[in-house]
Amino acid sequence: MTAPQIEIQLIASAVAVSCALPGCFLILRRMAMMSDAISHSILVGIAVGFFLIRDLASPLLVLSAALTGVLTVSLVELLTRTKRVREDAAIGLIFPALFSIGVILISRYAGDVHLDVDAVLLGELAFAPFNRLVVLGVDIGPKGLYLMAGILLLNLLFILAFYKELKLATFDAGLAGALGFSPVAIHYGLMTIVSITAVGAFDAVGSVLVVALMIAPPATAYLITDRLSSLLAASSLIGVICAVSGYWVAHALDVSIAGSMASMTGVFFVATFLAAPDRGLVSIVLRRARQRVEFAQTMLLVHLYNHEGLPGVERENHMDHLGEHLRWEPDFAGRIVGAAERKGSISRDGALLLLTERGRETARQAMVM
Amino acid sequence: MGIPGFVQTLFADYTLRQVALGAAMLGIVNGVLGSFAVLRKQSLLGDGISHAALPGIALAFLLTGSKSSLTLLLGAAAAGWVGTLLIMSIVNHTRVKYDSALGLVLSVFFGFGLVLLTYIQKLPVATQAGLDKFLFGQAATLLRKDVATIAVLGGIVVAFLLVFWKEFKLVSFDPDFAFSLGYPVRALDVLLTTLLVIAIVIGLQTVGVVLMSAMVVAPAAAARQWTDRLGVMVAVSGIFGALAGVGGALVSSSASRIPTGPTIVLCASAVVLFSLLLAPNRGLAWGYFREQINRRQLQTEAVLGDLYILARQHREAGHGHPVEVLRTMAHGHGGVDRSLKVLQERGLVEETGPGEWALTPPGMEEAGRLSRQWRETP
Structure with a gap:
């Protein structure tokens, strides 16, 4: 390497x-699409900020976005x-409008500078190492790394500091309000974090793929864990695995790194889903x-138990009668009888089915319950 | 170029006419289908479908090597459809919620589409140029053939909608009732979603993958403000969609370096803003005015009532009361001076001295009537 x-x-x-850390809260609060809206509309902020500041690397640009x-x-x-439109429609109205303004501003007035829509939308991680941070004449690494590390630190601090509040507001907003934690403040705090993360990440992975990294790893982790703390940890881990494996796939096929990372998050989700x-x-x-199979066996035992020792038992507890009485296909009946026999619940006398002591016990239990 | 000149150009310029025609048709189809999407709380599904279509476009090109719009649109429709089914099955089979499933499918499909696009760009066959127009749309590239494709597919979609109008209406507003009547709710659901997929896909070349969802939501959300009837809403939404499409396509072809998709979306957003503010009944502006009028009337009546209370505490009729007292009694709600002026015009109060006011005999009567009315109102 x-x-x-x-x-x-x-x-x-x-x-x-x-992305994964705030993403966990987004999917739990059913606000996943807000990441889509935010990651698109920050384009306006970037465009306007760029026209004011004229410097793509300025931290003020991050702020305005x-x-x-x-x-x-x-x-x-x-x-x-x-109350004139529902929330989903409101999202679908606001962010395309803002994004459109951003696209038009950029393509109309910034065509010649290094700020084009494709870059914003798609990102180009491959170029990130070329943009070095030089302090006192010493090259100390790529700028992107410091920016993202800073944002990562900010997100970690935010979540550690307000873990209890976030948890409460996420799972029981009413209680949080009653206890005096303002759900609105928590909400806007989280949205600020999401915005800052989206801005920082857009340069590396592009705006749509911010959405993939915010939603897919937490959704994947959500399938395997029930605890908020392990959700945060697992989605971070899954995010890193997707990022690294996505990079190598992109490297092997010589395709878009960001796209390949997003595809990997999908692969991991589907694998986990299955x-x-x-x-x-x-x-x-x-x-x-x-x-x-278990239910059918119990039915069989109860049926045998009900007719045991009564007149007509030869007919009722006959192998061929099961199809008529329990509406089983002969194949299925054979499978169930075989399974019950292996389990030691019944024994066979020719085609007549006899309960063992164990089978009788199971049938009795099933009927009491 | 003034508006007459603009219209003249529109009819004279062949390309522009194609573009306007294509944009108008896709506006109509999406406005019509969007009405159902918005009413069924699926406003953002369009976003998912249009993003999910990207890998379909790339795959169709990779597999067939053809760039004909029909091939690409079929690929897009297939991918959009698969994406939608995937969203449904994630929601049905896991505890991942609808919004997460939507965002996940949208972004992952789009990412995969980017992988394919970058892969195609590196192929030795250098004929791939033009696939990236699907990102933001380029109305100027619409050919006669493309417009014909839009017309045929759009016509099929609208025809289906008309044939199954009653069923779709029922399924959209009360699916449980539809089920109890024996309608195949799930099949109708899938059919309606399929129509939405086709409607979105035909717009991709003009508006682009990223912004196509706005064409689904905006005209419908605007039309919703003007009416409470489904039929009217669908028609109005289609008209709004056509207006936005034509407007955006024309503006973007009239100057260089204005991408079509965003321009169309801004036109649609303007229609939404206008409708939200000024639609009869539901318009926010009317609501604001109504509120102001009510507030003023209440303020005026309150001043009249205060003067009545003061008058009953003083034997002699026509005893003037300083306006400061009235202001104090209004508890800072304001509007005292304006109310006095209004009452004076109606002959209910008179100014007895500088800054001093009293009820006139008709004012006394009116105030008495009002106070009885207030007492009777629970």
């Missing part, structure tokens, strides 16, 4: 973790409060099949 490669992966990982993010959130709320313990699709299907 060369030094630029290591730097790219470091920046990508810092972006991934910075972050302010636009918060402005987006308040505009959406303002529009929702008029294979997660307990909640994964595979384990759900397996569990359902197992439960079906």
Whole structure:
């Protein structure tokens, strides 16, 4: 690995973790699409800030873009409060309008400088190592890395400092309000963090892929954990894995790094969706099949128990009668009888099914319950 | 160029006419379908579909090597459709919520689309130029063929909508009732979503992947302000969509370096703003005025009532009361001077001295009537 490669992966990982942390709260608060809105509309802030400051590397640019993010959130709320449109429609109205203004400003007036829409939307991580931070004539690493590390630190501090408040406001906003934690303040604090992160990350991964890194790793972690603290940790870890693996895939195929990172988050989500313990699709299907067999066995035992020792038992407890009585296909009936026999619940006398003591006990238990 | 000149150019310039026609049609189709999306709380689904379409466009090009708009649109529609199904199945099978599923599919598909686009750019066949116009749209590249494709697909979508109008209306407003009547709710749901996918996809070349969702939401949200009837809303929304499409396409072709998609979206946003403020009944401006009028009337009546209270505490009729007293009694609600002026014009109060006011006999009567009315109102 060369030094630029290591730097790219470091920046990508810092972006991934910075995005995953606030992303956890977004998906829990059902505000995932707000990241989409913010990451698009910060373009206006970047454009306007650039026209005022004329320097793409200025921290003031980050500030003006972050302010636009918060402005987006308040505009959406303002529009929702008029009760003329629903919240989802309000989001869908506000951010395209702001983004359009940004695109037009940039393509009309900034065509010649290094600020084009594709770069903002798509990002180009591969160039990040070329932009060095030089202090007192000494090259101490790429600027992007310091920017993202700073944002990562800010996010960590915010979440550590307000962990309790965030948790409470997320899971029980009413209680948080009653206890005197202002849910509005928490909300805007979180939105500010999301905006700052989106601004910092747009340079590296582009605005749409900020959304991928904010939503996909937390959603993946959400499938495997029930605790907020482990959700934060797991989504950060998944984010880093996606970032690094995405980089190497992009390297191998010579394609967009950001796009490849986003694709990896999708791959990890689908893999988890299929294979997660307990909640994964595979384990759900397996569990359902197992439960079906277990339930059918219990039905069989109860049926045998009900007719045991009564007249007509030869007919009722006959293997061929199950299809008629329990509406089972012969195949299925054979499978269930076989399973029950292996379990030692029944024994066979020709085609007549007899309960063992253990089977009788199970049937009795099932009926009491 | 003034407006007459503009219109003249529109009819004279062949390209411009194509562009305007195409933009108008996709505006109509999206406005019409968008009405259902907005009413079904799926405003942001359009965003998901349009982003998800990007890898479909790239894959269609990779597999066929063709850049004909029909091939690319089919690829886009297939990918958009898969994305939508994926969102539904994530919501149905996991505890991930709708908004997260939408954002996830949107961004991951888009990212995959970028991977494919960058891959295509590095292919030795250098004919790929032009695929990136799908990001922000380029109305100027609309050919006669493209416009025909838009017209045919859009026509099919609208025809389906008209044929299943009753069913779609029912499913949109009361799916449970529709189910109890025996309608295949899920199939209708999928059909309506499929129509939305087609509507979005035909706009991608003109408006672009990133902003297409606004064409779904904005005309419908604007139309919603003007009416409470579905039929009217759909029609108005179609008209608004067409206006935004034509307006945006013309403005962007009239000057260099103005991308079409964002211009169309800003036109649509302007229509929304206008409707939100000025639509009859639901317009925010009217609400504000109504509130002001009510507030003023209440203030005026309160001043009249205060003077009545003062008058009953003084034997002699026509005893003047200083305006400062009235201000104090109004508890800082203001409008005392304005109220006095209004009452004076109506002949209910008179100025007995500088800054001193009293009720006239008709004012006394009116105030008495009001105070009885207040007492009776629970």
